């Protein structure tokens with residue numbers, strides 16, 4: 001084995017949580033005890049066995065700090081589910097609108113762990129965290145997979161050739177220095193490099209010690225070892241500690257500033273904030289499913305509305321159907337289910353008649369200007385645009401999916 005073997009874990013080995021968690025460890029299983037407020041639960045392989053702990057409240061885990069914390073509270077507030085926290089160092093809080101819910105602020109990874117151990121019932125974290133710490137456990141159910149913040153991707157990155165500055169006749173020229181990844185632009189090309197052997201494997205630095213080895217195995221990269229660090233992973237290749245890193249990327253600035261490039265096929269997953277629940281809690285805990293339904297409906301209604309504007313306009317026409325024909329002839333004006341067309345009634349020669357019709361449609365924010373142009377083209381005037389707060393539709397597909405996932 002290479003000189004790095006002590007610091008690295010081979011891709012094929014089973015990766016386990018930090019040793020401080022273990023009571024007894026074998027290669028394939030670990031057992032530890034965790035205490036919950038009401039009883040002690042035996043946890044086997046990271047999840048509790050048997051029935052859920054008896055308690056009246058539904059426990060909802062929210063990120064206590066970091067990137068996800070503020071946006072999560074904002075989302076809940078936008079859904080009229082403001083969290084009342086007496087002071088920021090207090091880890092328990094309430095959502096007055098949901099009287100049976102107790103909020104617990106936790107680190108994202110601990111939210112996933114506590115869902116598995118039965119100490120939380122619901123949580124909001126990034127999909128990356130659910131995937132890494134949930135390890136495909138069937139007890140975790142993604143209730144809403146796109147809360148539209150915390151966007152990032154877990155991606156493999158490697159070093160670009162260094163740029164060597166040479167003072168040549170007082171003119172600085174930049175010459176790319178030889179780099180082993182110079183011509184490697186895809187995962188396939190990386191896997192085909194003959195230089196990775198048992199004695200000199202590809203060294204990857206990552207905090208994702210479950211997803212990293214899994215991804216490499218699934219993609220046929222045989223000779224890979226992993227090292228783990230808590231942060232600033234981007235420094236590892238330049239320090240000569242690793243050949244590549246597997247880390248979260250959002251704007252790409254950190255990679256760029258550290259002379260690292262992503263490669264085709266190197267994205268392990270696309271992540272954003274998700275609402276996740278414990279299957280056992282949804283099935284067994286009184287009120288958990290109803291509360292989840294309410295939270296899901298509020299999230300869906302808000303997120304749907306956030307993408308749309310409500311547009312009203314007046315249009316001259318001979319009948320509501322004739323006006324609707326014209327509106328529906330335009331691709332951006334079909335609305336959610338079609339336009340609402342109402343007569344604008346006025347009195348002429350002593351008779352009430354409709355020369356104008358008011359139309360109301362929802363249009364995607366992105367298509368706003370195109371919609372206004374199309375409305376004008378078919379005779380629309382007095383176009384008013386208003387923000388939408390919620391769109392409560394019929395039962396959402398996500399709720400139906402959840403019920404079928406639970407076998408209900």
Ligand SMILES: Nc1ncnc2c1ncn2[C@@H]1O[C@H](COP(=O)(O)OP(=O)(O)OP(=O)(O)O)[C@@H](O)[C@H]1O
Nearest residue numbers: 065066067068107126128129150151152248249250
């Ligand atoms: N550029 C980014 N880098 C890291 N995480 C991001 C980024 N953009 C979005 N995220 C999301 O934010 C989460 C990280 O949040 P945060 O940094 O607060 O947690 P953490 O580093 O896992 O927490 P801790 O360091 O306390 O264990 C990620 O799991 C991911 O879902």
Ligand SMILES: O=P(O)(O)OC[C@H]1O[C@H](OP(=O)(O)OP(=O)(O)O)[C@H](O)[C@@H]1O
Nearest residue numbers: 231232247248249250251252253254255
């Ligand atoms: O693509 P970008 O927008 O540049 O974001 C990516 C960086 O952000 C995260 O680091 P973080 O800021 O959490 O610091 P850390 O790595 O020290 O935890 C992540 O680990 C990357 O380093």
Ligand SMILES: [Mg+2]
Nearest residue numbers: 066067230231
């Ligand atoms: Mg961080």
